[in-house]
Amino acid sequence: AGTAPGVDRPLDLAGIGIGPFNLSLAALAHGVPALRTACYEQRPAFHWHPGLLIDGATIQVPFLADLVTLADPGSPWTFLQYLKAHERLFPFYVAERFHIERAEYDAYCRWVSEQLPGLHFDHRVDAVRWDHEYELFEIDFTRLGGPADDAPAPRPTGADEDGRALGRAYARNIVLGVGTEPYVPEPLRPLADAPNVPVLHSCDYLEHRERLLATGHVTVVGSGQSGAEVFL
Ligand SMILES: Cc1cc2nc3c(=O)[nH]c(=O)nc-3n(C[C@H](O)[C@H](O)[C@H](O)COP(=O)(O)OP(=O)(O)OC[C@H]3O[C@@H](n4cnc5c(N)ncnc54)[C@H](O)[C@@H]3O)c2cc1C
Structure with missing residues (x-):
């Protein structure tokens, strides 16, 4: 039957969902060049609880608990690097405010998400299966639209009834970072x-x-x- 597409070069790590959890993992993995990683997110871009980014609402922890600092303070993806890139390091230092606004944290994460390779927005993961023959996870996703990205592993496998591209990736390990769904009793x-x-x-x-x-x-x-x- 031949080799199924993608199994010859599987990902070491596939992240499902790109909230702060998997974005942090992707930023830390970026510092390990030998690791083949990719993350899939159904939204078109990074957005952190957009319905509650109320003016003045701050995050609960000091800025040092950003995506990477406590594990790797030398990373290019720290909150201080974000401030430097936006020429705001000195105003931030003078303000002496360790608990940053939630909207600022959201903007910082989006800045990271727009530069890190291997992040695939507009990709909804529909199914994950364990392939016994290849000893790999099979990840089926639907491409929801948006601009083309530099996806390394996804292979087109067809289209759904609305004409959206279906794809499949293979990975040795999976990290679920799908968060929680809003609950209405x-x-x-x-x-x-x-x-x-x-x-x-x-x-x-x-x-x-x-x-x-x-x-x-x-x-x-x-x-x-x-x-x-x-x-x-
Ligand atoms: C208003 C509010 C404020 C908060 N403030 C703080 C705080 O200050 N500090 C703190 O530590 N925690 C806070 N939290 C807790 C919050 O849960 C975490 O901050 C954080 O969002 C969890 O990150 P996550 O990556 O696990 O999940 P999420 O941020 O929920 O991200 C999950 C992502 O997975 C995507 N996804 C889900 N299913 C699929 C699929 N099948 N295919 C592709 N993508 C999928 C979703 O679209 C989503 O973008 C807050 C929560 C809320 C609601």
Whole structure:
């Protein structure tokens, strides 16, 4: 039957999802040239909880807990390198603010994501299987659109019913960095799904903020960090 495409040169490491977790892994792996890595993300670009990037909201940990510093302070992907590239190192030093704004952290991660090789946005992973014959993981994905990238391993395997390219990659190891899905409790779901009812999950807060402010009365269900930020 011949050799299946891609098995002859598999990835050492495939990351599924490009949030802060796998972006950090990809940035650290970049410092190990012999390692063949690739990460796949369904979104068109890096975005960190965009519905809750509220003005003034800061991350919970000091900037030193960026993508790489605590493991590799000499990396080109530190938050300080990002500031230097944007000519903001001295203003940051003078401000003496260790807890940076969430929007700034999002921008820093996007800066890294736009330069690191081997990151494939607009790629939704649909299935992962273990191939017993080759002793490799098979990763099936759908190419959702957007500009071409420098994908090393994906091989086109066909198209779905909407004409989007399907592809497959092979890897010795997989790291799942798919995060968590916003959760709407069952009794609230019909209300949250109805287009004209002002019930929404906090992950969509910013998009609907003006509409909420105009209602004059808002009930926040849940008193974790997101609920507290929406309340404030
Ligand atoms: C508002 C808010 C603020 C937070 N603030 C902090 C903080 O200050 N400090 C902190 O440590 N933590 C914070 N957290 C916790 C948060 O979970 C982590 O910061 C972080 O986002 C987790 O990173 P991750 O990479 O594991 O997942 P995520 O950031 O959730 O990223 C997962 C990615 O995987 C992609 N994905 C999922 N399935 C697939 C698929 N099948 N194919 C391709 N891609 C896929 C998703 O599109 C997504 O981009 C916060 C969370 C929220 C909601």
